[in-house]
Amino acid sequence: MSDQHRLDAPDPDEKRGARHTAGAFDIRNFIGALLGLYGLILLVMGIFGDQSLQKTGGVNANLWAGIVLLVMAAFFFVWARIKPIVVPEHVERVDDDPVRPAPKRRPTGS
Secondary structure: OOHHHOOOOOOHHHHHHOOEEOHHHOHHHHHHHHHHHHHHHHHHHHHHOOOOOOOOOOOOHHHHHHHHHHHHHHHHHHHHHHOOOEEOOOOOOOOOOOOOOOOOOOOOOO
16 A cells, blocks of 8 residues: 555645744744844934934934844844744654763652
């Protein structure tokens, strides 16, 4: 009997539609959130805080750094949305390294 007709073999058409992605746990979402938070803080400080134009040569550094960080945060969120990380359905267990000694058990009780 071929592999295609086995009862335990998954239907290939079902697998195409159902894929599991990392979603909110994608590292790009965390990076985007942190960049967005810092960008928002700098943007607010650039608008409402002391601009210190004398120190930066006439440029509102907080404002521009905040805008750049918000753009980079949007880039990370869009990147994670367009090309999500697909989590494999089944990962085979890795055999233990035979040259590495097994962990020692600690004695219990006194």
